Structures are given as C-alpha cells and as structure tokens.
Amino acid sequence: MDKSLPNRAIEWQDQQLILLDQRLLPGTVEFLFIDSVSGTFDAIKDMVVRGAPAIGVTAAYGVVLSALTHSQLDKDKAKQQIEIDIAKLNKARPTAVNLTWALQRMQKCLREQKNNTIASLEKEAVAIHQEDIAANQSMGELGATYINEQSTVMTHCNAGALATGGYGTALGVIRSAFAQGKLQKVFANETRPWFQGSRLTSWELEQEQIPVTLICDFAAASALRAHHVDWIIVGADRVAANGDVANKIGTYSLAILAKHMGKKFMVVAPTSTIDLNSVHGNDIEIEERGHSEVTQVGEKVMAAEGATVWNPVFDVTPADLVDVLITERGAVEKPTAFKIAQLFNKKDV
Numbered sequence: 001m002d003k004s005l006p007n008r009a010i011e012w013q014d015q016q017l018i019l020l021d022q023r024l025l026p027g028t029v030e031f032l033f034i035d036s037v038s039g040t041f042d043a044i045k046d047m048v049v050r051g052a053p054a055i056g057v058t059a060a061y062g063v064v065l066s067a068l069t070h071s072q073l074d075k076d077k078a079k080q081q082i083e084i085d086i087a088k089l090n091k092a093r094p095t096a097v098n099l100t101w102a103l104q105r106m107q108k109c110l111r112e113q114k115n116n117t118i119a120s121l122e123k124e125a126v127a128i129h130q131e132d133i134a135a136n137q138s139m140g141e142l143g144a145t146y147i148n149e150q151s152t153v154m155t156h157c158n159a160g161a162l163a164t165g166g167y168g169t170a171l172g173v174i175r176s177a178f179a180q181g182k183l184q185k186v187f188a189n190e191t192r193p194w195f196q197g198s199r200l201t202s203w204e205l206e207q208e209q210i211p212v213t214l215i216c217d218f219a220a221a222s223a224l225r226a227h228h229v230d231w232i233i234v235g236a237d238r239v240a241a242n243g244d245v246a247n248k249i250g251t252y253s254l255a256i257l258a259k260h261m262g263k264k265f266m267v268v269a270p271t272s273t274i275d276l277n278s279v280h281g282n283d284i285e286i287e288e289r290g291h292s293e294v295t296q297v298g299e300k301v302m303a304a305e306g307a308t309v310w311n312p313v314f315d316v317t318p319a320d321l322v323d324v325l326i327t328e329r330g331a332v333e334k335p336t337a338f339k340i341a342q343l344f345n346k347k348d349v
C-alpha cells in the first residue's frame with residue numbers, strides 16, 4: 001500500500017479526513033479524502049463509514065472541517081455556522097447514539113472556546129478518536145476474561161476496527177481472546193441486507209488470520225446446534241438506560257436463539273453508546289433504509305418488481321436476553337437500569 005495512505009478506516013492527516021470506502025470492500029481498497037461538512041454528512045449517510053463509534057469519530061472530525069471552512073468569518077459568526085453544521089451532522093443517521101454523543105462533546109468544546117477554536121476542536125476530535133481505540137482495547141481484554149480455552153464464538157454485523165476508531169468492540173474481544181490462544185473459530189453471520197458480516201467481518205478476520213467461517217444469517221441456529229458455539233458476541237448502536245440493546249437487524253433473533261439453546265450472549269459497547277435519555281428500547285429510533293438494499297444485490301435485481309419492502313436496519317434486544325454488557329468502565333452482568341446507573345456513578349474509571 002502507498003505509504004501516504006492510512007491503514008485504518010478513519011484517519012485525520014494534515015487537516016483532512018481520510019475514510020476507507022467500506023461500500024467497496026472487500027474487492028476494492030479505496031480512500032476518500034473529505035474536506036467539507038457536506039462530504040462528511042454524505043459519507044456517514046451513504047455508509048462510506050459505518051458502525052456506531054466510527055460514525056461518532058467521523059462526525060467529530062466533520063466539526064473541525066466546519067471550523068476550517070468558516071475560519072474567515074468573525075468569531076461569533078463562525079461559531080454560529082459551526083453550530084448549524086453540528087445540527088446538520090447529527091441528522092446523518094438516527095440510531096447510533098455515538099453520533100450525538102460525539103457532536104455534543106464537540107459542541108461543548110466549541111462553546112468553551114474564546115480563541116484558537118480550530119486547534120481546540122481538532123484536539124478534541126483526536127481525543128475522541130484515541131479514547132475510542134483505548135476503550136476498545138480495554139473492553140477486548142475484559143471481554144476475553146469471559147471466554148474459556150478452546151472456545152468457538154459467533155458474531156453478527158461488523159463491530160471491528162472498521163466500525164470504530166480502531167480495534168473494534170465485539171471483534172476487539174475476539175481479537176484479544178484469539179491473541180490469548182483461547183479461540184478456535186469464529187462464525188460470522190453474513191448480515192443481510194448490507195452484508196457487513198461477509199464483506200467486512202470476514203475480511204477483517206482473514207487479515208488477522210483468525211479462523212472465520214461465514215454463514216447465511218439463517219444458518220445461525222444450525223451452527224449453534226452443530227458446533228458447540230460458546231458465546232454470541234455483538235456490538236451495539238445504542239444501549240438504553242435499562243440495558244435494552246439496539247444493534248444490527250437480526251441481533252434480537254440471535255439473542256432469542258441463544259436463550260433457547262443455552263448459549264451465552266455478550267454485548268460489547270463503550271459508554272458513549274449508552275443513552276441514559278432512552279429509558280428503554282422503545283425510545284430508540286430505528287433507521288429504515290432504502291428498498292433497493294433488500295430487492296437488489298449490487299446492481300442485480302433479486303425481487304419481483306413492485307414487491308412491498310420494509311427495511312429496518314436495527315432491532316432491539318431486551319436487556320433480559322443479555323448475559324453480559326462489556327464497557328470500558330467494567331462488565332455489567334444481566335444488565336438492569338440500576339446496574340447501568342451504577343456504572344455511570346463509578347468514580348474511578
């Protein structure tokens with residue numbers, strides 16, 4: 001690879017945002033150079049970059065791009081314009097709360113600045129990015145303590161380096177467990193309709209030489225029965241205050257399967273994914289995307305013309321189906337509203 005090109009999904013170089021175009025993986029590795037708020041908005045909305053923490057990190061850099069764009073205006077006008085851009089970025093996708101979380105942090109930073117707004121915002125965005133990587137690494141270590149020797153696990157969607165600042169949430173646990181020699185194999189569900197599992201997770205795991213077996217989503221029950229899968233490990237787009245988990249469509253079915261078949265179900269998410277304003281899962285807006293994601297695979301039409309389509313891309317898994325929620329502040333076994341509130345009251349993180 002060209003040395004000047006990044007090796008992560010999101011890079012900030014010379015005040016430019018560089019994103020690996022995830023729509024083209026695994027066939028093509030191509031980077032987009034983004035220098036505007038509208039470019040950042042489109043990249044999130046069109047899924048050049050996706051995954052809850054990655055969306056948050058990207059939006060934070062988008063705010064820096066806004067400040068650079070408005071640097072010729074007087075200070076107050078520039079701040080007003082940046083606030084408008086923050087509101088716009090916040091609408092790029094509705095479910096992953098990391099987007100709002102990161103933008104609120106950038107907004108707070110903006111409002112606190114008297115001078116040197118660009119430098120301060122840049123520092124804050126880089127901090128959000130670095131903190132996410134550090135959180136993933138510590139969640140990886142913590143989550144791996146739940147994995148026994150010679151385990152086989154299943155994951156859904158892509159909750160890896162591509163979906164985060166780096167390292168990954170669910171795949172972070174898988175990476176750490178593999179590094180400790182505990183993991184025999186990972187089942188990756190293909191994750192219809194966007195194929196995050198087959199296009200992204202199997203690509204990431206192959207690169208790390210972690211043994212991965214790709215299955216159709218509806219082979220999950222058979223895989224759980226036939227292959228002694230110990231844990232199902234997933235990320236999250238938003239965790240409500242009571243522990244309900246919004247994640248990629250199909251996660252809820254897997255949690256029900258896990259319960260029925262006596263398998264363990266782990267959710268790995270930084271506290272930036274926990275939304276105390278969503279009291280329970282019903283408060284979480286579930287994104288619905290275009291019909292062509294269901295009726296087509298690439299350019300090929302796979303459905304009868306005129307077929308009615310419903311394409312919710314996330315679902316909500318009730319907290320009582322979750323065995324453990326791994327965060328960078330600690331593990332919450334059998335999450336409840338009380339235990340999650342306790343997590344936020346912890347002083348030493």
Ligand code: MRU
Binds near residue numbers: 053169170
């Ligand atoms: O629609 P996507 O690809 O953005 O959905 C991503 C997921 O559902 C992930 O599981 C979730 O964001 C966790 S990523 C660490």
